[in-house]
Amino acid sequence: MFLFDVHLDLAMNAMEWNRDLTLPVSEIREREKGKTDKPDRGNNTVSFPAMRKGNIGLCVATQIARYVKKDNPLPGWHSQHQAWAQTQGQLAWYKTMEAAGEMVQITDTESLENHLELWKSNEGKKPIGYILNLEGADSIVDMGYLEKSYESGLRAIGPAHYGPGVYAHGTDSVGGIGTKGRELLKKIEELNLILDATHLCDVSFWETMDVYNGPVWASHQLCRKFVDHNRQFSDEQLKELVSREAVIGIALDAWMMVPNWVRGKSDPKEMGVNLEIMINNMDHICQLAGNTNHVGIGTDLDGGFGTEQGPYDVDTIADLQKIPELLSKRGYSASDIKKMTSQNFINFLKRVWK
Ligand SMILES: [Zn+2]
Numbered sequence: 592m593f594l595f596d597v598h599l600d601l602a603m604n605a606m607e608w609n610r611d612l613t614l615p616v617s618e619i620r621e622r623e624k625g626k627t628d629k630p631d632r633g634n635n636t637v638s639f640p641a642m643r644k645g646n647i648g649l650c651v652a653t654q655i656a657r658y659v660k661k662d663n664p665l666p667g668w669h670s671q672h673q674a675w676a677q678t679q680g681q682l683a684w685y686k687t688m689e690a691a692g693e694m695v696q697i698t699d700t701e702s703l704e705n706h707l708e709l710w711k712s713n714e715g716k717k718p719i720g721y722i723l724n725l726e727g728a729d730s731i732v733d734m735g736y737l738e739k740s741y742e743s744g745l746r747a748i749g750p751a752h753y754g755p756g757v758y759a760h761g762t763d764s765v766g767g768i769g770t771k772g773r774e775l776l777k778k779i780e781e782l783n784l785i786l787d788a789t790h791l792c793d794v795s796f797w798e799t800m801d802v803y804n805g806p807v808w809a810s811h812q813l814c815r816k817f818v819d820h821n822r823q824f825s826d827e828q829l830k831e832l833v834s835r836e837a838v839i840g841i842a843l844d845a846w847m848m849v850p851n852w853v854r855g856k857s858d859p860k861e862m863g864v865n866l867e868i869m870i871n872n873m874d875h876i877c878q879l880a881g882n883t884n885h886v887g888i889g890t891d892l893d894g895g896f897g898t899e900q901g902p903y904d905v906d907t908i909a910d911l912q913k914i915p916e917l918l919s920k921r922g923y924s925a926s927d928i929k930k931m932t933s934q935n936f937i938n939f940l941k942r943v944w945k
Pocket residue numbers: 726790811891894
């Protein structure tokens with residue numbers, strides 16, 4: 592079954608983790624043996640061959656770079672201009688992968704439909720389709736830079752990531768969006784970009800909903816009902832998103848899947864972290880919405896964690912092919928399963944881009 596994963600930090604892995612994603616996962620792991628500079632060395636799950644094996648022919652792929660003020664202890668760039676340059680390096684990698692026939696950028700209905708058509712056949716090595724998303728807007732120096740980004744194919748944007756950002760407050764921080772945030776949201780609407788609500792803190796989330804009228808989704812998200820943390824959305828927030836025709840991509844980061852996860856200590860098997868938990872989150876949103884139109888897949892696999900902090904039944908991203916059967920066991924019909932694993936997000940894009 593064709594799958595659409597709406598959150599992968601592919602360029603970050605290539606350019607910061609130094610992973611050649613054209614190689615099999617096993618070869619990337621082999622090359623990282625003995626390295627300790629990142630907590631997930633040797634545990635990666637994503638590469639192009641694994642995506643092709645798992646029939647994941649389409650994804651939303653990120654550019655990501657944070658700006659930090661003097662008193663902000665999070666890792667990040669010391670100026671917005673540096674953050675911008677970082678995202679441009681990431682863009683250069685995507686472009687190189689396009690030139691190599693590994694990826695193809697999807698920016699409108701026509702390129703989307705052509706790509707879906709291409710993946711209907713089983714023949715030959717096909718490029719992975721990607722829609723460009725900026726995770727955290729700090730690198731947008733001013734609105735002219737957002738226009739430039741749109742020109743290079745950007746189609747979705749999350750105002751904040753972790754901590755206080757230039758345009759909004761993100762995960763683990765508290766505060767609103769301010770005048771800069773409002774200006775950004777206006778420009779997002781004007782360019783018909785998709786607003787990614789994931790990572791907005793509660794105050795920024797609700798302030799955003801007050802002023803923003805454009806398309807919105809949550810790319811890699813789980814429910815607060817299961818793990819009580821500000822990174823998760825409450826039922827109220829999820830219902831607000833549903834009322835705006837949003838689709839919510841369910842993520843696979845263990846600390847958001849089960850309560851009391853301790854980074855670097857907890858073990859996925861001991862904590863019972865598996866794909867069933869993803870299904871629980873999908874099911875909860877379907878129950879809230881009263882239909883199956885608002886959930887999809889947004890794994891965030893290799894988004895700063897690997898198998899040490901992911902479901903034990905996911906060795907590589909190809910294992911996402913287990914999702915259809917798990918949904919079927921929960922009583923979801925074949926047409927529901929198609930919607931929940933790709934079509935809801937595809938329909939969303941077609942609606943926004945028409
Ligand atoms: Zn994220």
